Amino acid sequence: MKRGRSKETLKDRLELVLAYDRAQIPPGKVDALRNDLLEVVRRYFPAGNSSVEIEQRGDMVVLMANIPLDEPPATGGRAR
Amino acid sequence: MNAKVIVVTSGKGGVGKTTTTANIGAALAKLGEKVAVIDVDVGLRNLDVVMGLESRVVFDLVDVLEGKCRMSQALIRDKRVENLYLLPASQTRDKDALDPEVFKGVVRDLVEQEGFSRILIDSPAGIESGFKTAAAPAEGALVVVNPEVSSVRDADRIIGLLEAQQVSEIRLVINRLRPKMVASGNMLSEADILDILGVKPIGIIPEDEGIIVSTNVGEPAVLGKTKAGEAFMATARRLKGEDVPYPKFEEDRGFLAALRRLFGGA
Numbered sequence: 001m002k003r004g005r006s007k008e009t010l011k012d013r014l015e016l017v018l019a020y021d022r023a024q025i026p027p028g029k030v031d032a033l034r035n036d037l038l039e040v041v042r043r044y045f046p047a048g049n050s051s052v053e054i055e056q057r058g059d060m061v062v063l064m065a066n067i068p069l070d071e072p073p074a075t076g077g078r079a080r
Numbered sequence: 081m082n083a084k085v086i087v088v089t090s091g092k093g094g095v096g097k098t099t100t101t102a103n104i105g106a107a108l109a110k111l112g113e114k115v116a117v118i119d120v121d122v123g124l125r126n127l128d129v130v131m132g133l134e135s136r137v138v139f140d141l142v143d144v145l146e147g148k149c150r151m152s153q154a155l156i157r158d159k160r161v162e163n164l165y166l167l168p169a170s171q172t173r174d175k176d177a178l179d180p181e182v183f184k185g186v187v188r189d190l191v192e193q194e195g196f197s198r199i200l201i202d203s204p205a206g207i208e209s210g211f212k213t214a215a216a217p218a219e220g221a222l223v224v225v226n227p228e229v230s231s232v233r234d235a236d237r238i239i240g241l242l243e244a245q246q247v248s249e250i251r252l253v254i255n256r257l258r259p260k261m262v263a264s265g266n267m268l269s270e271a272d273i274l275d276i277l278g279v280k281p282i283g284i285i286p287e288d289e290g291i292i293v294s295t296n297v298g299e300p301a302v303l304g305k306t307k308a309g310e311a312f313m314a315t316a317r318r319l320k321g322e323d324v325p326y327p328k329f330e331e332d333r334g335f336l337a338a339l340r341r342l343f344g345g346a
Contacts, residue, residue, distance in 0.1 A: 006266045007262075007266055007268050007269075007272065008265070010229055011272055011276065013229065014229060015276060018276065021236065022236070022240070
């Protein structure tokens with residue numbers, strides 16, 4: 001377990017869980033949506049590591065889908 | 081805060097609502113206000129023991145609501161602080177004995193007939209009817225939160241419900257903060273909590289064994305000399321509009337800060 005700066009982990013977890021709470025969406029539902037979205041996207045492009053998340057943007061809760069295409073290979077360096 | 085009627089709440093139990101109510105109530109009275117603290121936790125009353133007034137309870141809130149006694153008979157005057165009164169909850173009834181509208185009327189009487197300048201309502205834990213009744217007459221709220229995951233999450237939920245109930249002035253009381261853990265990055269700081277919840281703190285109370293001693297003997301900490309007592313006193317001053325700076329708790333990871341910590345400096 002990572003000690004030392006555990007509050008950063010807590011902050012990330014809280015921000016995520018509160019976004020789901022406020023939007024009244026169970027996180028599992030977003031998981032299912034991610035799988036569905038990926039399935040559709042892959043019919044058209046090779047898509048790799050994707051993230052679909054609920055995020056707090058000021059007063060708004062938004063659904064963020066980040067789907068890097070596999071060509072060229074994802075470097076993982078792109079922010080969000 | 082402009083609100084005369086303030087509910088003290090948290091969602092989660094055990095974070096220090098009752099201690100906060102007792103101490104801020106006593107502090108405001110010490111600062112010259114005429115204060116009534118009301119325990120709305122029907123069936124699980126505790127404000128009386130935390131304040132050390134349990135032996136003087138004869139009538140309670142439900143008796144007043146049902147017209148079984150006069151308000152003046154149920155109000156217990158705290159002899160240690162001038163102008164501090166407790167309206168205890170009923171220990172034998174259940175929460176259905178409290179009707180929000182009737183409760184609103186009682187609180188209105190306290191302000192308009194009995195001349196109280198501040199009413200603090202100690203809410204039960206949870207988000208059900210007891211909380212809703214407690215919040216019904218409130219114009220403002222103190223949301224007590226501990227710097228840990230479940231308390232912060234529940235505070236967020238309570239803040240949403242308070243906003244839905246048109247409680248306009250909402251402030252946080254961050255309780256049981258451990259400055260050393262904040263300094264080492266293992267506890268949320270005041271700034272982190274403000275960031276996450278979007279509600280401003282009005283008080284930061286450090287974890288303090290003195291609080292246990294003061295509740296053991298039934299004397300609000302603001303009447304003695306403890307770190308937490310001082311922090312509650314400062315909170316009450318801010319509540320009255322004074323600009324009281326916070327002691328420095330923020331994380332400071334530099335070498336000098338480490339030295340300062342080592343030698344017991346602030």
